Amino acid sequence: MIKIIFIFLFVLFSINILPAQMSVSGILDSSVSVNVDPESNTVLSGLEEFANIRFQSRLRDRAVVYGAVNLIAASGNYAVLVQETLSLTGADESSGLNVSSYVSGENFITAIELERLYFRLRGEHLDFDSGLFRLPFGYGQVWSPSDFLNPKNPLKPDARPRAVLGSALTLYPIEELKLLGFYTAPRDPFSSDGKGSLTGFSMDRHWERVSLQTLYSFETPNAGSSKGIHRVGLSVKLDIKISFTADALYTYNHEAETEISGLSVSAGFDYSFFDGKLITLAEYLYNGENSSLAYSTNNIFGFLNRHYIYTGLTWRFNDFTNLSAALITSFEEITYTPLIILNHDIFQGAVLTVSVQTPFDTNTFYGVNCTAKVRLRF
Numbered sequence: 001m002i003k004i005i006f007i008f009l010f011v012l013f014s015i016n017i018l019p020a021q022m023s024v025s026g027i028l029d030s031s032v033s034v035n036v037d038p039e040s041n042t043v044l045s046g047l048e049e050f051a052n053i054r055f056q057s058r059l060r061d062r063a064v065v066y067g068a069v070n071l072i073a074a075s076g077n078y079a080v081l082v083q084e085t086l087s088l089t090g091a092d093e094s095s096g097l098n099v100s101s102y103v104s105g106e107n108f109i110t111a112i113e114l115e116r117l118y119f120r121l122r123g124e125h126l127d128f129d130s131g132l133f134r135l136p137f138g139y140g141q142v143w144s145p146s147d148f149l150n151p152k153n154p155l156k157p158d159a160r161p162r163a164v165l166g167s168a169l170t171l172y173p174i175e176e177l178k179l180l181g182f183y184t185a186p187r188d189p190f191s192s193d194g195k196g197s198l199t200g201f202s203m204d205r206h207w208e209r210v211s212l213q214t215l216y217s218f219e220t221p222n223a224g225s226s227k228g229i230h231r232v233g234l235s236v237k238l239d240i241k242i243s244f245t246a247d248a249l250y251t252y253n254h255e256a257e258t259e260i261s262g263l264s265v266s267a268g269f270d271y272s273f274f275d276g277k278l279i280t281l282a283e284y285l286y287n288g289e290n291s292s293l294a295y296s297t298n299n300i301f302g303f304l305n306r307h308y309i310y311t312g313l314t315w316r317f318n319d320f321t322n323l324s325a326a327l328i329t330s331f332e333e334i335t336y337t338p339l340i341i342l343n344h345d346i347f348q349g350a351v352l353t354v355s356v357q358t359p360f361d362t363n364t365f366y367g368v369n370c371t372a373k374v375r376l377r378f
Contacts, residue, residue: 021058026051031373033077038367046076047108052115052160061122066133068116075108082109116163130167135182137202137215139237140247142283142310145264146215146233148249148292149184149198154310154328155339155357166198178204186222196222200231211237215249227254231292244269245283251292264291268310279314281326307331320345335361349377 029050036043054068074082082102102111118131138146142154150161166184173179179201186196200217215233219225233249244267251262268283285308312326321344328337337359344352357369 022055023057024053024055026053026378028376028378029373030376031078031371033369033371035077035370036368044077046074046078046080048072048074048078054116063122064120066116066118066120066131068114070111070113070115072102072111072113073108074111079109082111115160125172127170127172128167129170132163132165133168134161134163135166135168135184136161137233138213138235138247138249139211139245140235140266140268140283141245141270141281142268143264143266143285143308144235144247145249145266145285145291146213146235146247148217148231148233148251154326155337157341158353176206180204186220188222191222195220202233209239211239225253225255229253242269242271249292251288251290253290258290261288261290263288277316279316281310281312281314283310284308285310305330305332305335333361335359346374351375 029048031048031050033046033048034043035045049072051071052068053071054066056067057065059065072082102109114132116132116134118129118133121128135149136147137149138144140146140152142152144152147161149164152161153159164184166182168180168182171179180203181201182199184198186194188196191197196219198217198219200215202213202215205212213233213235215231215235217231217233219229219231221228230252231249232252233247235247236245238244246265246267248263248265251264252258253262263286265286266283268281270279270281272279287306287308289306307330309329309331310326311329312324314322314324316322321342324339324341324343326339326341328339329335337357340356342352342354346352351374353371353373353375355371355373359366
């Protein structure tokens with residue numbers, strides 16, 4: 001691990017002194033977590049240092065190389081979360097990380113994650129991206145079912161979306177129209193026969209107040225489907241006095257005889273009052289049990305039911321401080337997850353964030369999870 005860190009820092013230093021158009025930026029999060037467990041009547045805590053370092057280099061006016069690396073040092077709650085999630089899924093996506101391994105020290109664990117590494121070739125009306133990058137889909141603000149390659153977690157609103165390894169060709173026939181074709185490597189990284197890879201295309205069309213996106217993707221036959229998996233998505237955004245979004249993705253697996261259970265749909269709106277001081281947000285989710293979103297939420301985020309509604313309020317005290325309160329409600333088992341987040345700009349480039357979560361249902365209170373984080377941008 002020490003050798004890897006040394007090599008990484010050496011490479012960053014070396015490329016930064018080369019006569020190229022290189023820029024380096026990033027964030028450093030220093031976090032503390034305190035959990036109150038009512039069953040054992042104990043208080044659990046943890047510390048984490050997290051750095052996301054991003055760099056890009058322009059090669060004349062036709063190409064750009066992008067990269068991002070995460071450096072993590074964790075103990076207590078944070079270390080346990082990484083360990084438990086890795087044992088279940090192989091990636092800590094619930095906390096916004098995608099590390100595949102870690103090294104344990106005397107009082108902390110460390111991990112390095114390659115988050116982004118790709119290049120972009122630019123043309124007048126055509127772009128080509130290849131490498132480890134994000135392929136975003138959909139306009140939903142909370143769940144966004146169309147974004148099946150980068151599932152969101154409303155409990156971790158500031159988590160950076162996961163990248164995929166692949167290629168994408170983007171065509172801009174006119175200014176308001178984008179056509180995208182993409183390919184991703186198989187979901188199983190050890191697959192060498194191409195089974196489980198994805199191909200697809202999407203179209204984005206923008207008007208003055210309306211945006212429309214369509215999506216189709218095909219996952220080649222693999223162990224989970226002998227005939228492959230089809231996905232069709234539609235996302236709409238309407239900006240009038242109220243900003244309205246609707247997002248849907250239908251997943252069809254012939255082997256599983258998918259019907260309505262392959263559908264995920266979200267719809268919501270946001271609106272501001274008092275010259276933008278008060279911002280309201282609400283979004284509903286139907287989560288079919290065989291949909292792509294259900295697969296992600298069941299295995300990682302813990303949203304197991306079919307119907308959810310997210311309601312949130314944000315009050316901007318001034319340009320430096322805002323307070324958000326949100327409630328995630330499940331209709332079937334009547335569960336609630338309140339979330340309160342306070343953000344305060346300490347000074348330019350430094351933000352203090354304090355959050356509290358208290359999940360409960362009609363019979364059980366699951367405790368309190370409090371975190372405090374100072375984020376520095378550089």
